[in-house]
Each structure stands twice: as structure tokens, then as C-alpha cells.
Amino acid sequence: MPNHIHALIATNAKFELGRIVQAWKSLTRRRINALLSRTGALWAKDYFDR
Template sequence: MCAHRRERAAHHDRQRYTLQAWCIMPNHVHVLLATQKTVELGSIVRLWKAYSAAQINKLLGRKGRLWAKDYFDRYIRDQRQFDFAKHYIEMNPVAAGLCDSPEAWPFSSAAR
């Protein structure tokens, strides 16, 4: 993954949220993050969707909706859940048969 794409994935990292793990798949995205107390998760997701949709539509020469209206979130209650979520996110491309190891998928925090 080029430095610019990584930079975009982490655009407000450490300002509005702290990225813990992420993975961009062909048809969906997984993100594990900790929000700042004053920032709502919904506002973060809206900004990501707006920015990424504009960039993707520009690259594809199209217009219109790209992302589903809603998103799925989970509250992480303890270290066991955190570890499970991070492992699941970074193993997602391996489970989908897109690569042999999490580090081999360039669109993921595992590739850092």
C-alpha cells in the first residue's frame, strides 16, 4: 500500500480517534478504534464514507452512492474481546483467500 493510502486511512488518527487495527477488503472495511470522548463514532464514519466515496467515484468516473447508509459497530468490553477483534480484522483477507498471511495484505494494519 502506498504511503498516501496509509496516510488517508489514518487521516485523523490520534486527533479524533486512535486506530488499533484496520483492513480494507474488496467490498467492505473493518476498523478497530478508540474514539476521543468528545467525538461520536457516527461523525467519524460519515467523514470516512464521504471522503472515500468521492475519491473512489472520481477514480471510477462515476457518481452516486457507494456505501450502505448504516454501519455495524461493537463495543469492546475487555482485553479478550479486543484481541479477538484485532485478530479477526487482520485475518479477514486470509480467511477470504486473498493472501496467505495477514502481513501480505497491503491494505491492512497487519502490513505495517
């Protein structure tokens, strides 16, 4: 499936996983959209963590 990613993220008490994922998705959305000359949503609104 080309529309998702698997990642392992190490966290600590200072940074919540949700904030890390939100920041990462925001940065990658802007960069990918710039490369593809497009705008708008790229990732799903939520994430599934285990």
C-alpha cells in the same frame, strides 16, 4: 467479500463514532468515485459497530 471493510477506530468523548464513520465514508466515496469516473452511493447507509 469485496464490498465492505473492517476497521478499528479509537475515539474520545469529543468525537462521536457515527460522525467519524460518516466523515470517513463521505471522503472515501468521493475519492473512489473520482478514480472510477462515477457518481452516487458507494457505502451502505448504516454501519455495524461492536
